[in-house]
Amino acid sequence: MNEQKLPLSFYLRDDVVQISRDLIGKQIFTYLDGLLTSAIIVETEAYRGPEDKGSHAFNGRRTARNDIMYYAGGVTYMYICYGIHDMLNIVTGPEGTSHAVLIRALQPVDGLDIMRERRAVYSDDKRLCKGPGALARAMGLNKTHNGLSLLGDQIWLEDRGLEVPEEDIVASARIGLNIDSPYKEIPWRFYIRGNRYVSKWG
């Protein structure tokens, strides 16, 4: 039933920026505790391992938290930000590299009622998955899901054939980076132009 799953080869490519862009328009699914939710990826950010000061793996940094980033692509990297929010990243590249894509916003498709219950804050569906912390919550994901295979049956991605025209994919500076580096301005954030589910314009 899930033969449209993105293959391992999609994640093993070395160009995390290209992968970040390619992920726009793909559909992400979680099946956790018997609950299925899915949504279209509308906003991502690329984090390019050792040379990227914005990355947890900058300068080859490797700790208990980010260890999974060095694994072969096709697994999740989950971590907690500001002590409260769980973040979902897609690990990419061959084993030994440390690139990852942060998923920043989703357009809900399946399991809206489940998402509403998990969020229990907004009745406004546009905000269910608006922002990395929000979407992880809505999809039922937290730090305990670190390192899950994206080819398993708990979380996976599919290409449902949604075509996002190249000119509708906007590239801009990444959000929330408190760094002093040219990488702060480099346009490694991608989102769908005009999409109401994107966390922020600009």
Add this chain to the structure above:
DNA sequence: GCGACGATCATCT
């Protein structure tokens, strides 16, 4: 619709 602000704690130094 937007800016300011406080929450809150795992992680790293």
Add this chain to the structure above:
DNA sequence: GATGATCGTCGCG
């Protein structure tokens, strides 16, 4: 002991 790849609330007008 300081710091976040953030979020929701409040006040504005």
